[in-house]
Amino acid sequence: MAKRKNSQAEFVKWFGPLLDALRDLGGSAKPREASDKIAEKLNLNDEKLNESLNSGQSRYYNQVAWARQYLAWEGLLDTSQHGIWALSQKGEKTYLDDNESRAIFLKWVDIHRKAKKNKSENEILEEQEENEPDAFQNTNPTDLLQVLQSVSPYGFERICQRLLRESGFERVVVTGQSHDGGIDGHGILEINPFVSFKVLFQCKRYKGTVSRSQVGDFRNAMIGRAEKGIIITTGTFSSDAVKEANRDGAPQIELVDGEKLVEMFKKVELGVKPKTVYEVDLSFFEPYMDK
The missing domain is CATH 3.40.1350.10 (Trna Endonuclease; Chain: A, domain 1)
Known part of the structure; x- marks a missing residue:
């Protein structure tokens, strides 16, 4: 079980490389562009890039998307512009090693575990393994891609x-x-x-x-x-x-x-109807949670 848990947290290793890639790209990029920059800098092979999850989506790109989500929760990325990954002022000056990345990961897993009292840490990680970040935060039973x-x-x-x-x-x-x-x-x-x-x-x-x-x-x-x-x-x-x-x-x-x-x-707006959705900002509540 421990081995599986480490496998599910594999995306943590992309935290630092994602910040570095965005810096190389001028501070912001589209998701695919940022992911490809990491692959280029680290010389990732095609076997790694083409590996798929059970859902059919790319494991690598899903992992980088989760790295982006954790960095956004930590305030290192700016989430104000949809479809663009951008460094925040804090993120521009931040360089992460493996230990610092792991600390950010554990911090936010614990926050989500407390927020979802019916979920264990392993269950949260299992959700993240097979879902994209947006789906994890706002599950929609009528998913457009599935339709x-x-x-x-x-x-x-x-x-x-x-x-x-x-x-x-x-x-x-x-x-x-x-x-x-x-x-x-x-x-x-x-x-x-x-x-x-x-x-x-x-x-x-x-x-x-x-x-x-x-x-x-x-x-x-x-x-x-x-x-x-x-x-x-x-x-x-x-x-x-x-x-x-x-x-x-x-x-x-x-x-x-x-x-x-x-x-x-x-x-x-083809086949979809826009609506206002309020997403809970856990970073706001984080200082008020039990330590």
């Missing part, structure tokens, strides 16, 4: 068609049922009144990881037919798939993973 993963493959293509239209594309057509070399549809994106171009898209209703070879197959199918391609998935992309999508000298392919897809639905 998208539950629709039919053709239904997902039609939903993506609607999303592209809401995002500014014109003449969006779904062709997926014709098995057109992996192309599920196409549309026109107008940059300005003088410039527009055709975009091909592929929809993958996945819980797992899209591989490099799948990105390469999609590019081969689109060569000579469009200058731009988009792969939309409810899953994730392997690090090799990301490299393949951005390979020099080849048509660029935009990758939309489950996390980005949810944000796009929220941005255009």
